[in-house]
Amino acid sequence: MRILQLHSDFITYKPVEKELSQAEEVEKTEVHIEEVVVLFTSVEEGDTVEVSQKAINDVRAFLGRLKVNKILIYPFAHLSSNLSKPSEAFSVIKEMENYAKQKNIETYRAPFGWNKQFTISIKGHPLAEQARTYTAQALKSVTQTENASVCKDKKDEETVSDALKAEDNLKSFWHILQVDGLLVPVEEFKFKSNSNLQKFVNYEIKKTRAVTVMPPHVPLMKRLEIADYEHGSDPGNVRWYPKGRMIKSLLEQYITTRVQAYGGMEVETPLMYDFNHPSLASYLNRFPARQYVLKSEDKELFLRFAACFGQFLMAHDAQISYKHLPLKLFELTRYSFRREKSGEVVGLKRLRAFTMPDCHAFCADYEQAKQEFITRFDLCIDVLDNIGLAKDDYEIAMRFTKDFYAEHKEFIASLATKFGKPILAEVWNERFFYFALKWDLNFVDNQGKAAALSTDQIDVENAKRYGITYVDEKGEKQFPLILHCSPSGAIERDIYALLEKAYFEQMAGKAPMLPMWLSPTQVRLIPISDKFLDNVEKIAKQITDKCIRVDIDDSASTLQKKIREAEQEWIPYIIVVGEKEIESGTLSVRIREFKGKQEALTVEQLVSKVSEKIVGKPYKPLPLPMHLSKRPQFYG
RNA sequence: GCCUUCGUAGCCUAGCCCGGUGGGGCGUUACCUUGGUAAGGUAAUGGUCGCGGGUCCAAAUCCCGCCGAAGGCUCCA
Numbered sequence: 258m259r260i261l262q263l264h265s266d267f268i269t270y271k272p273v274e275k276e277l278s279q280a281e282e283v284e285k286t287e288v289h290i291e292e293v294v295v296l297f298t299s300v301e302e303g304d305t306v307e308v309s310q311k312a313i314n315d316v317r318a319f320l321g322r323l324k325v326n327k328i329l330i331y332p333f334a335h336l337s338s339n340l341s342k343p344s345e346a347f348s349v350i351k352e353m354e355n356y357a358k359q360k361n362i363e364t365y366r367a368p369f370g371w372n373k374q375f376t377i378s379i380k381g382h383p384l385a386e387q388a389r390t391y392t393a394q395a396l397k398s399v400t401q402t403e404n405a406s407v408c409k410d411k412k413d414e415e416t417v418s419d420a421l422k423a424e425d426n427l428k429s430f431w432h433i434l435q436v437d438g439l440l441v442p443v444e445e446f447k448f449k450s451n452s453n454l455q456k457f458v459n460y461e462i463k464k465t466r467a468v469t470v471m472p473p474h475v476p477l478m479k480r481l482e483i484a485d486y487e488h489g490s491d492p493g494n495v496r497w498y499p500k501g502r503m504i505k506s507l508l509e510q511y512i513t514t515r516v517q518a519y520g521g522m523e524v525e526t527p528l529m530y531d532f533n534h535p536s537l538a539s540y541l542n543r544f545p546a547r548q549y550v551l552k553s554e555d556k557e558l559f560l561r562f563a564a565c566f567g568q569f570l571m572a573h574d575a576q577i578s579y580k581h582l583p584l585k586l587f588e589l590t591r592y593s594f595r596r597e598k599s600g601e602v603v604g605l606k607r608l609r610a611f612t613m614p615d616c617h618a619f620c621a622d623y624e625q626a627k628q629e630f631i632t633r634f635d636l637c638i639d640v641l642d643n644i645g646l647a648k649d650d651y652e653i654a655m656r657f658t659k660d661f662y663a664e665h666k667e668f669i670a671s672l673a674t675k676f677g678k679p680i681l682a683e684v685w686n687e688r689f690f691y692f693a694l695k696w697d698l699n700f701v702d703n704q705g706k707a708a709a710l711s712t713d714q715i716d717v718e719n720a721k722r723y724g725i726t727y728v729d730e731k732g733e734k735q736f737p738l739i740l741h742c743s744p745s746g747a748i749e750r751d752i753y754a755l756l757e758k759a760y761f762e763q764m765a766g767k768a769p770m771l772p773m774w775l776s777p778t779q780v781r782l783i784p785i786s787d788k789f790l791d792n793v794e795k796i797a798k799q800i801t802d803k804c805i806r807v808d809i810d811d812s813a814s815t816l817q818k819k820i821r822e823a824e825q826e827w828i829p830y831i832i833v834v835g836e837k838e839i840e841s842g843t844l845s846v847r848i849r850e851f852k853g854k855q856e857a858l859t860v861e862q863l864v865s866k867v868s869e870k871i872v873g874k875p876y877k878p879l880p881l882p883m884h885l886s887k888r889p890q891f892y893g
Numbered sequence: 894g895c896c897u898u899c900g901u902a903g904c905c906u907a908g909c910c911c912g913g914u915g916g917g918g919c920g921u922u923a924c925c926u927u928g929g930u931a932a933g934g935u936a937a938u939g940g941u942c943g944c945g946g947g948u949c950c951a952a953a954u955c956c957c958g959c960c961g962a963a964g965g966c967u968c969c970a
Contacts, residue, residue, distance in 0.1 A: 472963085475962095475963090479904090480904090486961085486962080488943095488960090488961065492961080492962090547970080562970065563970070565970090595969090595970075597968090597969075598894055598967085598968065598969085599894070599961095600894065600895080600965095600966085600967085600968090601894095601967090601968065601969070603962095603963085607969080690970095691970095704964095709969090783930085785927080785928060785929060786927040786928060787927070788927080813926095814932095814933095815926085815927095815928065815932085815933060816927095816928050816929065816930070817928085817929090817930070817931065817932070817933085818931080818932055818933085819930090819931095820930050820931055821930095821931035821932060822931085822932090823931090824931055825931080831930080833929060833930060835928085835929060836929095837929080845929090845930085847930065853930080853931080855930075890903075890904095890920070890921080891903090892903075892904070893903065893904040893905085893919075893920065
């Protein structure tokens with residue numbers, strides 16, 4: 258017997274039509290029940306009355322903790338592929354109902370054998386969602402919280418006879434993977450110089466945090482007019498001001514170029530998918546809770562939470578030969594939607610709508626997958642380095658089963674050696690997720706909280722699930738291994754990391770700034786008075802012609818104030834232009850990197866100085882009018 | 894989602910405990926100032942005190958509900 262137990266604010270259901278000849282007679286009226294624990298129940302072959310009683314006893318114990326005494330038994334065939342005969346199932350369900358009533362539980366039951374329409378609102382507390390499996394052989398239950406997911410769906414449970422064993426398998430064993438490839442239990446590792454890794458480990462394992470302050474990137478994203486909350490939307494859907502849009506666009510462009518150079522074929526796939534599509538229905542229909550759901554005519558759709566769906570459906574229909582492998586599909590999703598719990602949505606760190614590069618590589622076998630994995634590992638680290646996040650700024654976690662480790666020990670060790678810093682390793686006794694190996698790169702912020710950026714995984718399940726095949730040398734169809742990689746993680750999260758990093762630097766006494774290629778204004782020209790505006794415009798043109806973003810502060814303010822404001826905008830080069838400069842042809846450039854130290858440079862020298870720093874990066878023109886007097890103020 | 898705290902003009906904030914004309918700063922606009930490297934001066938402008946309900950002669954202030962944010966918890970495809 259499989260039960261999905263959901264503590265609900267309410268459920269509304271309506272019998273639509275009979276699906277079985279044995280279906281009971283009921284009226285097709287809508288039923289609405291509030292504050293109820295709904296038990297979606299599949300009766301499996303061999304289930305007995307005792308099994309249903311055991312299930313009710315367990316549920317009863319839970320009701321006490323939830324402080325509810327109302328249940329709805331909802332016959333639901335879709336939890337199992339090993340259903341018992343309908344007649345037997347119906348009698349077990351009725352027994353379950355009777356037994357629950359005997360135990361003084363307020364019991365409702367949805368009709369058996371009907372196709373029913375339902376709407377359910379599930380509470381968000383940790384005990385609200387529970388999945389249980391019972392068998393006649395071992396009247397023990399396995400309980401676990403479930404997640405709605407295709408991309409990281411937990412493996413469909415096998416019938417588990419020993420609860421303790423299952424618990425053990427779920428347990429994570431934490432180690433540190435040293436640079437020399439040795440796996441050391443985390444308790445025995447001496448952190449010493451690796452204080453950032455220590456922070457990350459604390460966050461991952463102990464969930465403890467050092468500081469309790471407001472995330473500094475939130476006021477920064479507003480003050481720098483990058484992004485802001487949009488109260489006219491849903492939490493976690495933010496607005497991007499011109500400067501922010503430019504930064505984001507540059508990052509998108511850069512990452513796309515890098516993935517294309519690596520061999521990723523850029524595609525575009527739909528934002529919304531049909532709940533009832535055969536490849537998706539079985540995984541999603543059960544758990545509509547965490548997706549954005551929308552209705553269109555008689556269709557129920559959900560918004561994608563990754564590019565997996567579109568690319569997998571595309572790969573399913575494609576004719577793929579072993580000669581094409583590894584085959585790489587890429588999409589930069591704007592957006593992916595995840596309806597994160599409201600308490601978890603923060604600034605740019607965790608959003609409900611985010612932009613994510615997602616590259617899947619379909620590989621013939623482990624040999625090919627491993628080779629590809631290494632290429633992508635290098636790609637991810639290099640991409641982040643170019644974005645402005647170096648190895649010192651993050652820590653890597655690697656997650657695998659002990660069997661996988663035994664088979665691929667050298668491979669895992671080689672990744673650690675390549676990285677050159679100790680890695681946190683999470684080891685499981687048994688594979689529970691769809692991947693055999695996963696690494697994720699984590700930025701640890703000013704609150705001591707970690708957020709995953711880049712990631713790559715070896716997926717050993719979804720090819721089968723989606724019916725993706727290639728034809729091998731012998732002409733036989735084979736399921737490929739699928740690597741899932743986001744070379745940078747969500748773009749918004751990259752910006753979060755850059756802002757948090759800048760704040761770290763400010764705390765360390767440096768002038769906070771963005772990488773040169775992402776600075777909305779790279780050079781600010783300040784004419785000392787209106788008399789020099791014409792000259793300044795000529796200089797601005799010379800600089801703009803070299804693809805450098807330069808603007809002019811022609812506002813009616815004092816010189817000192819203009820400098821102060823330019824500094825607060827984190828502008829890397831600030832130049833005051835007056836008679837001296839015009840006469841000498843040399844600019845006195847205030848350099849942020851050196852805390853405002855001034856240096857005398859010609860226009861040409863300045864241009865080459867900036868160009869050097871942005872070589873190889875995409876360019877976009879100023880996102881705002883060149884003259885500050887023409888700019889609105891978006892925030893503050 | 895839960896617990897705690899918070900929500901006052903475009904932004905920051907005083908007032909709330911102890912009910913009785915909402916005060917300051919930044920910004921914006923105008924004028925004066927045309928300057929030499931992080932806040933020049935004067936004035937004007939700007940408020941459904943988050944939204945809805947209740948108590949009261951009277952509510953920014955007390956009570957209830959909702960929305961939003963932060964911190965903690967939990968979770969994190």
